Amino acid sequence: MPLEVRRSLVIEAAVWVFANEGLAATTVDSVAEKAAVSKASIYGVVRSKDELLEVAAREEFDRFVNSLLASxxxxxQEPRLARARARFAAVFGYARERPHGFAFLIMLRDNKVGPVAALAREVRRTLTQALASDMAVAGMATGTVAEILATVLIGMAEAGVRATEISPGVDADAVVDLLTGITSVGLVGLDKSILARLVPAESDATSGVAGDSSKTPSNLKQAASTQD
Amino acid sequence: MPLEVRRSLVIEAAVWVFANEGLAATTVDSVAEKAAVSKASIYGVVRSKDELLEVAAREEFDRFVNSLLASxxxxxQEPRLARARARFAAVFGYARERPHGFAFLIMLRDNKVGPVAALAREVRRTLTQALASDMAVAGMATGTVAEILATVLIGMAEAGVRATEISPGVDADAVVDLLTGITSVGLVGLDKSILARLVPAESDATSGVAGDSSKTPSNLKQAASTQD
Structure with missing residues (x-):
């Protein structure tokens, strides 16, 4: 197997194992098992578990940042509202494509010391700068203020992703619209049709928007054809 | 030492060690050391590390939920905006009073299996119901929709707390106002004075609201007297 292939195989397995077993519980053995390679193969790519964590973190952070910047x-060139929506949608898209990668990043985020903490700071800086440049166009904020806003917006996206994981049958597109709506006009001024779209009424007996208790078969069809 | 005292001492030490060393890396030995009690003393309170985690999780979740419900x-009886602000402020108050407890809860939140996951679900249900009853008054949402909104609001509060940790000198009260403002009128309609209050202008060379680049010595004095 060419070294590059083995390398990406090992790193991909490491992300999966770190995300599922936790940073401390992960061993080179469990990564080797997941990657279906020998332990020696792993030591051909990195020298230690710490280096494996560092390399995997760097790759996953890069992938996430590139995905957001590309989006x-x-x-x-789109209007402000469309740009705001695209930002949330990019985080959702990433979490859907790479759920283990997204879980891994959330684990890494709050690391306070060591090389991974430095990486996390770098990622935060890059995302903040990107957001700040977009918000400066809108005449909003720069520097630390932009950093705070970026932190809040990323936290909202993360919570939105969590909401889709917690509640089965939630429409991810509607959650993106919810987040966009909150940042645009607030929760109270929100278009109530967004709330109605969050959960197909028949997926959960206790769900629904106040006052909307109709459960028609046509909604089922709609839910089934939810676009990707 | 009376058993109740030893018990709360051990649990408090466990929360601290779990939060700082991670769930997997924590051992009964390290908790015993932190609590300055013998390992045998810990086994007088719980039978295993797993039970210690479960008991500590239960206590911390209860404390958090009680603090929010009491707030x-x-x-x-206050107007909607004041209630919305009080909700965010309660999370911030908790994180300030018990930073290790708050970090521990964040770790526990995404547990997907086992007794801690069941606990986390129970907490989510309780908070959602409380929020839903408040939102039902405002005619907003019930059931799963309320659960989604609760998840997003808690995520915003958590991100706000993180912002105060990441950026030194950030005014926590202003962050609470920022979160309240976003949920009330959105980011664009936000009172710009809130952004200006987020960071005392001289605490960071790159900080500030767009258009506000003045850094006068008088601001320095203000920053030094930033209230808690």
Whole structure:
């Protein structure tokens, strides 16, 4: 197996094992088992579990940041609301494509010391700068204020992803619209149709928007055809 | 030492060690050392590390939920905006009073299996119900929709706390106002004075609201007297 292939195989397995077993419980053995390679193969890629964590963190952070920056670039010419929506949608898209990678990043985020903490700070800086440049266009904020706003927006996206994981049958697109709506007009001014779209009424007996208790078969069809 | 005292001493030490060393890396030995009691003393309180985690999780979750519900009860008669602000402020108050407890809860939140996961679900249900009853008054949402909104609001509060940890000198009260403002009127309609209050202008060379680049010595004095 070419070294590059083995390398990405090992790193991919490491992300999966770190995300599922935790940073401390993960061993080189369990990564070797997951990657279906020998332990010696892993030591051909990295020298230690610590280096494996560092390399995997760097790769996953890069992937996440690139995905967000690429999305921002693609939507740069759109109106403010569309850009705001695209930002949340990019985080959701990442979490859907790489759920283990996303879980791994959340684990890494609060590391306070060591090389991974430095990486996390670098990622935060990059995302903040990107957001700040977009918000500066809107005349909003720069520097630390932008950093705070970026932290809050990323926290909202993360919570939105969590909501789709916690409650089965939640429409991810509607959650993206919810987050966009909250940052646009607040929770109270929100278009009530967004709340109605969050949960197909028949997926959960206790769900629904106050006052909307109709459960028609046509909703089922709608839910089934939810676009990706 | 009376058993109740030893018990709370051990649990408090466990929360601290779990929060600082991670769930997997924590051992009964390290908790015994932190609590300055013998290992045998710990086994007088719980039978295993797993039970220690479960008991500590239960206590910390209860404390957090009680703190939020008590705050909600105290502010029940206030206008909607004040209630929304009090909700965020309660999370911030908890994180300030018990930073290790708050970090521990965040670790526990995403547990997917076992007794701690069941506990986390129970906590989510309790908070959602409390929020839903408040939102039902405002005619907003019930059931799963309320659960999604609760998840997003708690995520915002958590991100706000993180912002105060990441950026030194950030005014926590202003962050609470920021979160309240976002949920009330959105980010764009936000009172710009809130952004200006987030960071005392001289605490960070790169900070500030767009257009506000003045850094006068008088601000320094202000920053030094930032209230807790």
């Amino acid at each position: 921002q670039a693609r939507h740069a | 909600q009860a105290r502010h029940a």
